[in-house]
Amino acid sequence: MDIKQIQELIKFVSRSGVNEVAIEQQDFKITIKTNQTPTVVHATVPVAAPVPPAAALAAAPQAVPATAETKSAAPSAAEDTSKYITIKSPMIGTFYRSSSPEKPSFVNVGDEVSAGKVICIIEAMKLFNEIESEVSGKIVKVLVDNASPVEYDQPLFLVEPI
Structure with missing residues (x-):
């Protein structure tokens, strides 16, 4: 088995979702194992201190009306x-x-x-x-x-x- 065949076998294993493939020939043996168990990531999110309602209203940004320029920019980016x-x-x-x-x-x-x-x-x-x-x-x-x-x-x- 040459390197090209081994590469193709690796591609096949990664695409197929198989966890293990073993091939044995006369004087050659190869085993390809994948670890496809999902990785779990734990993250902590900092919690903001509660804000009094009056202060929250004062700090809230004012809504800015969309101009023709901002309206046309979003669809063109998606089209591009x-x-x-x-x-x-x-x-x-x-x-x-x-x-x-x-x-x-x-x-x-x-x-x-x-x-x-x-x-x-x-x-x-x-x-x-x-x-x-x-x-x-x-x-x-x-x-x-x-x-x-x-x-x-x-x-x-x-x-x-x-």
């Missing part, structure tokens, strides 16, 4: 993102924008990409998987910070198609 293509993570792992810390990023905002161009690396189980663009266009936004964990199907980039 609808024309972009989202490149999503094909696996669970750690997102890297470059092949090493001292090397430049594969792509930056404003760069044009074509189908098949490497746009990032996702490390999964000590394997560094080059992620290639499936679309041609211009990178509009990078949605993930470098060296951040990513989930399967998490948006990574917004691309404006050419």
Whole structure:
């Protein structure tokens, strides 16, 4: 089994939701285990001291009527993102924008990409998987910070198609 087949197997396991896969051949054995138990995060929220009603009314901000400018800005922002293509993570792992810390990023905002161009690396189980663009266009936004964990199907980039 070569490295490409192992990478494909890892992709399959991460997509399928299977917890464990074991393959044994003549002189080769591989077991891929995933830990898909949900992580529980506990957070405490500070509680504000109660405010007397008269002071609350005085401190409340006055409502500002919406102008034509503010009304038109919100719908246009929603329309702008609808024309972009989202490149999503094909696996669970750690997102890297470059092949090493001292090397430049594969792509930056404003760069044009074509189908098949490497746009990032996702490390999964000590394997560094080059992620290639499936679309041609211009990178509009990078949605993930470098060296951040990513989930399967998490948006990574917004691309404006050419």
